[in-house]
Amino acid sequence: MSNWALALTYILPTIAIIISYRERLGLERDIIIGSIRAVIQLSIIGLILKFIFSLDNVFITSLILLIMVYNATLVAAKRGEKIVHAKRISFVSILLSLIITLGALILVKAISYTPGEAIPISGMVVGNSMIALGVLYKNLADSFFDRRDEVEVKLCLGAKPREAARGLIRNSIKLAMAPTVDSMKTMGIVQLPGMMTGLILAGTAPEIAIKYQIMVMFMITGSVTIAGFSASYWAYRSFFNDKAQLYDI
């Protein structure tokens, strides 16, 4: 695709701006700023990635991954206002899911630990784990509010906090995983995923693109589950004190 052709694609956001103006949606400014920001941010990250890829240094690659995990931690932790140590929990859970997922892919030689492969793959792992943790924290807090009676009755019967909260924890993990599982079920039928579309557009043969997409799908399922499992069994403790009593939410 030529740069000229790329520039012409701005016709599409322009249509959005016109519709917004005519329908008085008030989104014109946001669309303009958003599209300009996207172009600048992506151009900068493109240049940075080009530089990092050319360095091909294990430590710099690892540093980039850590920065990604840290940024995702901040976003996920914002959703976990009611969770004590939400940052710590998010950081460890996302990092754990990344280490296990990336480690497994490298171990089976699906990818190699080079910046060109590790960084984009990690981006997907970290991004999906981050979204899953946001959903998980919100659901866990809502569950402790809605199902307080159930937890207290179990405590009254002598259950440990972990046992009393098990149903809530499981439900929260399930809900955090639901978008990933749903998207896995409909893949290829409802949607052609972004990564696969990108590869095909860039000239990769569809059968190769599909192989990568299947790997990505499995990888995301694994990483979301690991992050969700780790975070939920840590985060539930925020709702109890040392006397196994529920805090008021």
Add this chain to the structure above:
Amino acid sequence: MNIIECDKVAFVKNGNTILQNVSFVVGEGDIVGITGPSGSGKSSLLRLVNLLQSPTKGNIFYKGKNILDYNPMLLRREIGYVLQKPYIFAGTVYENLVYSYTVRNLQPDKAEMLAFMDKVNLTPDFLDKKRNEMSGGEQQRVAFVRSLLVKPEVLLLDEITAALDEANTEILENFIRQQTETKNITIIFITHNIEQLRRLAQNVICIKDGQIDFQGTAQKYFSSREQ
């Protein structure tokens, strides 16, 4: 021997004083009725004894030891608590009753479950019922059996006969009395029903505005009311 002792207990929640200067003792095997107007702090008192919440001031002792020094889980298995609103878990009655065993890492004993159910007028077919298939009174009886199966030494009952008809109230009261007589279980129950208090309680504690208004034998309580 005193099994429970409250010593100058106060409880403040969100800046509101719920209980203040509450002191009383409960002997082993006693049946104690707690009464008083709604919102006077009766349920809060039971929650403190069960360690669902901790007192703001004062101490509660169980068998001479401060309840805060117990492992909360082990304490709650010895001091059972049936809440005013029975919460029946999702699943069948059988699954609800199994919880009382699994929580103690024990194998479920179906014969024991059925024996307890029979005592509170629940037929064996109830084992397969789910919460939406039972009335409030039936759910309350299931919750009562579920707590008893944990084998507590003290049982706190918060208006558990409120949703029951006369016949089932009588059955439950007889069963409670029997538990005390045969197993020496101590019962502390909350009621608004003055006749129930007369039928069941040996000792009465009356709470008003978070403070003890009366404590003593049931006989003394009723004679003071008649004066």
